[in-house]
Amino acid sequence: MANQIDSLTGQISALADGSSTPVSLAEHSLEQARHQSALNAFVSIEASIVMDQASAATERRKSGRPRSPIDGIPIAVKDNYLTKDYPTTACSDAAPIEPGGVDATIVANLRAAGAIIFAKTNMHEWAFGATNTTSNIGVTRNPHNLDHITGGSSGGSGAAVAAGIVSAALGSDTGGSVRIPSSACGTYGFKPSYGRASRHGVLPLSWSLDAPGPITTALDDIPRLLPYFFGADPKDQSTRSAEAFQAQPPVLRPRLVHLTGRGLERSDEVDATVRNALDSTRAQLCEAELPRISTYFAAWEAILHCEASAYHRRRLEKGAEGYSDVTRAHLEAGKRLTGVELLEAQKVRGQLVRALFDDLPPWDALALPTLPVAAPRHGEDWQKFGGRRVATQDAMTWFCWLGNLAGLPCISIPAGTSLSGLPIGLMLMGRPGRDEDLLAIARIIDNDIGGR
Amino acid sequence: MANQIDSLTGQISALADGSSTPVSLAEHSLEQARHQSALNAFVSIEASIVMDQASAATERRKSGRPRSPIDGIPIAVKDNYLTKDYPTTACSDAAPIEPGGVDATIVANLRAAGAIIFAKTNMHEWAFGATNTTSNIGVTRNPHNLDHITGGSSGGSGAAVAAGIVSAALGSDTGGSVRIPSSACGTYGFKPSYGRASRHGVLPLSWSLDAPGPITTALDDIPRLLPYFFGADPKDQSTRSAEAFQAQPPVLRPRLVHLTGRGLERSDEVDATVRNALDSTRAQLCEAELPRISTYFAAWEAILHCEASAYHRRRLEKGAEGYSDVTRAHLEAGKRLTGVELLEAQKVRGQLVRALFDDLPPWDALALPTLPVAAPRHGEDWQKFGGRRVATQDAMTWFCWLGNLAGLPCISIPAGTSLSGLPIGLMLMGRPGRDEDLLAIARIIDNDIGGR
Numbered sequence: 001m002a003n004q005i006d007s008l009t010g011q012i013s014a015l016a017d018g019s020s021t022p023v024s025l026a027e028h029s030l031e032q033a034r035h036q037s038a039l040n041a042f043v044s045i046e047a048s049i050v051m052d053q054a055s056a057a058t059e060r061r062k063s064g065r066p067r068s069p070i071d072g073i074p075i076a077v078k079d080n081y082l083t084k085d086y087p088t089t090a091c092s093d094a095a096p097i098e099p100g101g102v103d104a105t106i107v108a109n110l111r112a113a114g115a116i117i118f119a120k121t122n123m124h125e126w127a128f129g130a131t132n133t134t135s136n137i138g139v140t141r142n143p144h145n146l147d148h149i150t151g152g153s154s155g156g157s158g159a160a161v162a163a164g165i166v167s168a169a170l171g172s173d174t175g176g177s178v179r180i181p182s183s184a185c186g187t188y189g190f191k192p193s194y195g196r197a198s199r200h201g202v203l204p205l206s207w208s209l210d211a212p213g214p215i216t217t218a219l220d221d222i223p224r225l226l227p228y229f230f231g232a233d234p235k236d237q238s239t240r241s242a243e244a245f246q247a248q249p250p251v252l253r254p255r256l257v258h259l260t261g262r263g264l265e266r267s268d269e270v271d272a273t274v275r276n277a278l279d280s281t282r283a284q285l286c287e288a289e290l291p292r293i294s295t296y297f298a299a300w301e302a303i304l305h306c307e308a309s310a311y312h313r314r315r316l317e318k319g320a321e322g323y324s325d326v327t328r329a330h331l332e333a334g335k336r337l338t339g340v341e342l343l344e345a346q347k348v349r350g351q352l353v354r355a356l357f358d359d360l361p362p363w364d365a366l367a368l369p370t371l372p373v374a375a376p377r378h379g380e381d382w383q384k385f386g387g388r389r390v391a392t393q394d395a396m397t398w399f400c401w402l403g404n405l406a407g408l409p410c411i412s413i414p415a416g417t418s419l420s421g422l423p424i425g426l427m428l429m430g431r432p433g434r435d436e437d438l439l440a441i442a443r444i445i446d447n448d449i450g451g452r
Numbered sequence: 453m454a455n456q457i458d459s460l461t462g463q464i465s466a467l468a469d470g471s472s473t474p475v476s477l478a479e480h481s482l483e484q485a486r487h488q489s490a491l492n493a494f495v496s497i498e499a500s501i502v503m504d505q506a507s508a509a510t511e512r513r514k515s516g517r518p519r520s521p522i523d524g525i526p527i528a529v530k531d532n533y534l535t536k537d538y539p540t541t542a543c544s545d546a547a548p549i550e551p552g553g554v555d556a557t558i559v560a561n562l563r564a565a566g567a568i569i570f571a572k573t574n575m576h577e578w579a580f581g582a583t584n585t586t587s588n589i590g591v592t593r594n595p596h597n598l599d600h601i602t603g604g605s606s607g608g609s610g611a612a613v614a615a616g617i618v619s620a621a622l623g624s625d626t627g628g629s630v631r632i633p634s635s636a637c638g639t640y641g642f643k644p645s646y647g648r649a650s651r652h653g654v655l656p657l658s659w660s661l662d663a664p665g666p667i668t669t670a671l672d673d674i675p676r677l678l679p680y681f682f683g684a685d686p687k688d689q690s691t692r693s694a695e696a697f698q699a700q701p702p703v704l705r706p707r708l709v710h711l712t713g714r715g716l717e718r719s720d721e722v723d724a725t726v727r728n729a730l731d732s733t734r735a736q737l738c739e740a741e742l743p744r745i746s747t748y749f750a751a752w753e754a755i756l757h758c759e760a761s762a763y764h765r766r767r768l769e770k771g772a773e774g775y776s777d778v779t780r781a782h783l784e785a786g787k788r789l790t791g792v793e794l795l796e797a798q799k800v801r802g803q804l805v806r807a808l809f810d811d812l813p814p815w816d817a818l819a820l821p822t823l824p825v826a827a828p829r830h831g832e833d834w835q836k837f838g839g840r841r842v843a844t845q846d847a848m849t850w851f852c853w854l855g856n857l858a859g860l861p862c863i864s865i866p867a868g869t870s871l872s873g874l875p876i877g878l879m880l881m882g883r884p885g886r887d888e889d890l891l892a893i894a895r896i897i898d899n900d901i902g903g904r
Contacts, residue, residue: 239801306791310799313792335792339758340765344793347762350689 005032005164007218008225012069015061016117022061022072026054026116029074032165033111033119039141041159043079043270044086045119048076053116060114070224071114076160076169079120079152080127080367081107081212082201087118090203091135092125094322101103103262104201106170106212119299121156125327127172127205128308129153130180130396131376139378142185144422148375151180153205157215158185162423168216168225174205176400178213178371179412180274183370183425186414189215190222193433194407195240197226197235203404206307209300209404214436219413219446223439230435251369254364256283256428264294264399265386273424274369275414281448285367288360292351299348300405306342309334353406353432365441366408368399374418399427409435411442415449433451455482457616459670460677464521467513473515474524478506478568481526484617485571491593493611494533496538497571502526504566512566522676523566528612528621530605531572532579533559533664534653538569543587544577546767546774556653557687558622558664560679570618573608577779579624579657580760581605582632582848583828586776591830594637596874599694600827603632603848605657609667610637614875620668620677626756628659628822628852630665631864635822635877638866641667642674644886646859647692649678650685658759659690661752661856671898675891682887706816706893708735708880715745716851717838718824725868725876726821733900735893737819744803751800752857756796759787762835785871785889803859805884817893818860822877826870851879861887863894867901 005028014020030047057072066072077078081089081104088098103111111117121141124132131139132155140155142148143163150159154171158181161169171178173191182189191213202212214225232241235274258278266274278285309316309331316335320328356366372385376392383395390398403410408429415426429444430438457480458466460823468471482499509524518524529535532542533556555563563569576584576590584592586609592607594600595615603609606623610633617655623630625643634641643665654664666677684693710730718726730737747799761768761783768787772780808818826839828844835847855862860881867878880897882890 302791306795310792310795311797335790337791338787338793339754339789339791340762340787342794343758343762344765 005167005217008070008073008167008216008221009218011073011167012224015072018070022054022057022116023051025072026050026074026118029118030165032163036143036163036165038146039143039159039163040138041140041156041163041165042076043089043091043120043122043137043156049085050116050118057114057116066112066114070110072116073168074118074166075110076118076121076157076166078157078169078171079123080172081205083107083117083120083168084111086120088120088203088385089136090126091123091137092322092324092327093136094320095126095203104197105233106229108199113228120161121169122155122157124153124177125324126203126325127153127177128330129393130176131393132156132181133194133253133378134326137437144186144375145420148377148422149184151184151371151375153177154215155181158182158187158189160184161187161215161217168214168221170212171211171215172202172205172212173404175300175397175404177262178215179370179400179410179425179427180396182215182412183423183427184375186409186423187215187217188219188414189213189412190221191403191410192226192229192435193409194254195238196433196435197229198231198236198239200233200235206304207311208307209304211357211404219443226435242402250440251364251437254283254444255362256365256367257360257363258285258287258367259290260287261289261291261293263297264290264368265388266369267385269374269418270369270372270385270424274367274426277415277426277449278367281445283445286361288354288355290360292355295348296352296405297401299345299352300401301347302337302341302345303405305330305334306337343365349405356406364430365438366429368429370399370412370427371396372398374420374422374424403429407432409438411438413442413446457619457669460525460619460668461670461675463525463619464676467524468521469771474506474509474568475503475756477524478502478570480525481618483572484585484615488615488617489593489766490598491595491611491615492590493574493592493615493617494528495541495543495572495574495589495608495812496691498538501537502568502570505600509566509568510514512617517564520565522562525620526568526570526618527562528570528573528609528618529559529815530609530621530623531575532655533622534567535559535572536563538572540572540655541588542578542609542843543575543589544774544776545588547578547655557650557685558681562769565680573606573612575608576605576629577776578655579626579629580779580782581845582628583845584608584633585830586778586799591602594827594874596638596827597872600829600874601636603636603827604767605629606667607633610634610639610641613637613639613667613669620666620673622664623667624654624657624662624664625856626661627752627849627856630667631822631852631862631877631879632848634667634864635875635879636827639667639669640671640674640866641665641864643745643855643862644678644681644887645861646701647690648887649681649689650683650691652687656763658756658844659763660759661756663856664829669840671895674863678887695898702892703889706735706896707810708737708813708817708819709815710737710739711742712739713743713745715749715825716742716820717840718821719837721826722821722824722837722876723776726819726878727882729878729901730819733897735897742812744807747800748804748857749853751797751804754789754793754797755801757782757786758789801857817890818881820879820881822851822864823880824847824850824873826872826876855881859884860888863890864896867895
């Protein structure tokens with residue numbers, strides 16, 4: 001963590017007042033990427049691709065015609081987003097290895113705004129896991145301590161931002177994959193509501209749960225990026241235009257419900273950090289149990305496994321070559337679920353949404369730790385917390401999947417540091433479609449707890 | 453077919469001008485029901501229940517305070533709609549036999565308007581079939597010829613209307629169950645768009661395909677009944693308010709596309725009748741093939757079987773007692789489908805919707821025969837038409853399932869008579885949510901072809 005980088009917001013100012021140029025930002029990012037190659041954060045990174053974009057942006061700015069405030073800012077991209085210049089591998093030998101030529105909608109939007117598509121980041125194979133330790137280019141390492149994992153599946157994006165290589169990176173989130181590395185690496189990570197952000201060109205894991213989202217060094221960076229994520233995309237039929245999501249009057253003293261109880265255990269250290277953070281805010285805070293967590297979790301898992309196996313069906317039929325053993329086992333398990341079980345899971349999904357609204361005290365946001373533990377060490381297969389022994393993989397998604405199953409907007413913000421110096425994140429979940437309201441609430445909380 | 457009954461519209465006038473009373477209508481209907489008991493159209497019918505409602509309605513009309521224009525008109529109800537006064541059996545010994553006490557939303561709406569809930573009609577067991585020959589009270593017989601079937605699953609409703617016992621009856625339609633008996637018995641049958649009509653209190657067959665709909669003696673009767681079907685029902689989350697379905701400018705010369713080709717074969721007699729009817733209209737007519745019918749059909753069947761098995765899961769686990777062998781076999785088959793197969797079917801469903809809009813010439817309505825043959829004889833297991841030999845069950849749903857899979861509004865109108873004197877129906881399918889437009893087009897066609 002030697003390197004300090006300006007936030008995206010800071011870079012925007014520096015470019016605007018001429019104290020930086022796109023070329024200087026790009027050179028700094030490339031130098032840091034080389035310097036911190038031990039993180040193994042990148043799948044594809046080519047200086048010539050980066051510098052060509054930086055030179056063009058510098059020219060535009062010199063001639064006083066930047067395309068947007070982010071024209072010339074390097075942004076790293078998870079390797080499941082299609083990109084024109086870089087190939088796309090999903091960090092799997094079983095991937096088709098998309099050769100480039102097409103941009104995902106979000107990448108195309110950013111590129112049209114002049115952002116430098118900097119590099120493709122390491123990820124958990126096919127996004128089917130939350131540790132970033134299963135990848136055909138090897139594990140990703142946590143900038144706070146290389147012996148620890150980043151979490152995943154957007155681990156390379158989390159590491160690149162936390163290490164100050166770039167100010168922002170793109171991730172995708174099916175059960176926490178944006179928020180988990182954000183919490184583990186000490187960045188901000190935002191998962192939009194289902195239907196607000198385009199997934200076109202992002203290789204899917206589970207189409208009814210997937211959401212793309214940004215990882216940034218500062219909270220204010222997120223609303224600067226969301227216009228490139230949001231809006232009705234004719235290429236992603238799940239998306240709705242912004243008008244469908246009407247802004248509500250601002251919430252001055254948000255009502256937070258801290259979820260606890262069976263299935264929502266966490267380590268003492270994480271619990272104390274999160275409670276301490278929440279207690280220091282002006283929010284109206286109360287605590288409530290959410291029953292049936294294990295039922296809801298089983299539904300999330302069934303939907304994820306089934307949809308992932310459906311997406312990979314052809315590739316599996318052809319022999320399933322190139323998948324890691326663990327990913328192949330997941331995909332084979334998904335094939336065995338019956339349609340009736342899937343429908344039952346979809347029904348339970350509806351029950352969760354109703355329970356969140358009908359069975360809890362009124363809330364503007366739900367609060368949880370993002371992770372039940374600080375970032376685990378590499379090689380640790382199990383985590384112990386709250387009287388439980390949980391596989392590290394399951395510990396990573398422990399809380400996060402709830403937001404995907406219910407389609408809520410979610411954010412992870414840094415809330416403190418563990419005894420061993422690793423970041424601890426606080427998760428806030430907002431009402432469906434009300435992403436702007438959640439960000440406004442997160443800003444209040446982030447200010448009050450002092451931005452870590 | 454000795455008895456002639458006024459249409460619902462005629463009954464409305466007769467009640468308004470005093471030439472009929474609710475009591476006289478109810479007495480006529482009861483007398484006809486007794487007289488035509490060989491049809492086996494009714495599961496539950498009780499004179500005291502009918503006459504109590506008729507007397508109350510007559511009182512209201514006498515005192516000049518009818519609740520609505522249909523106050524006092526007898527309407528028959530398929531035995532999968534919950535009704536306060538009559539039990540509900542779905543014509544199965546495996547049904548819970550709902551003892552009454554609750555009205556389905558549509559029944560409650562009609563009752564609040566003063567309609568006489570006349571009787572519960574015979575149906576194909578659990579609506580899981582389209583012949584009305586599988587029922588725990590025995591087969592339903594076609595009023596045009598008792599040796600022939602009515603089609604189903606709303607066969608009792610079709611028979612009761614065609615026989616002039618009532619002017620209107622309620623059905624439900626998952627793959628044609630309103631339109632099939634309408635075509636086979638020579639009535640009008642309307643299946644609304646998915647999401648327009650409440651299914652609350654209607655025992656489901658397949659919740660993503662089911663739609664309730666009316667069967668009537670005249671086309672003008674349908675718009676008089678739809679207000680009791682339509683609107684956002686908080687008890688059926690699939691329903692949307694009428695505002696979501698904005699009316700379009702009226703279509704003066706509708707563009708009809710007559711669908712033909714592989715998988716859409718029909719008997720020469722049916723083909724000639726439907727072409728003759730279509731040629732006699734002012735519509736702009738063209739013919740187009742719709743490829744991949746067998747793929748779409750398999751998707752409809754997979755979704756139906758899976759959703760039905762999910763609904764019946766608990767009952768099946770308890771031993772599957774009381775189901776007929778054929779219904780139990782269907783439900784067991786649905787349990788064997790995998791989640792991946794179901795997801796694939798749901799994907800194909802989306803492909804059908806796109807194909808209907810993107811791959812056909814522009815259309816205001818799609819035209820098909822309702823059935824590929826006139827009503828089969830009882831005991832005929834197979835139908836031969838268009839070079840095919842098809843199980844009678846599959847011949848009944850031959851065209852109709854398309855409208856359910858795509859969620860379109862559909863109507864069957866009488867278009868002619870077979871050599872053997874049995875009705876032949878024409879089916880029109882409209883654009884999703886534009887039920888009023890479809891009715892306006894149907895009126896043009898119906899006028900032009902002379903209402904049979």
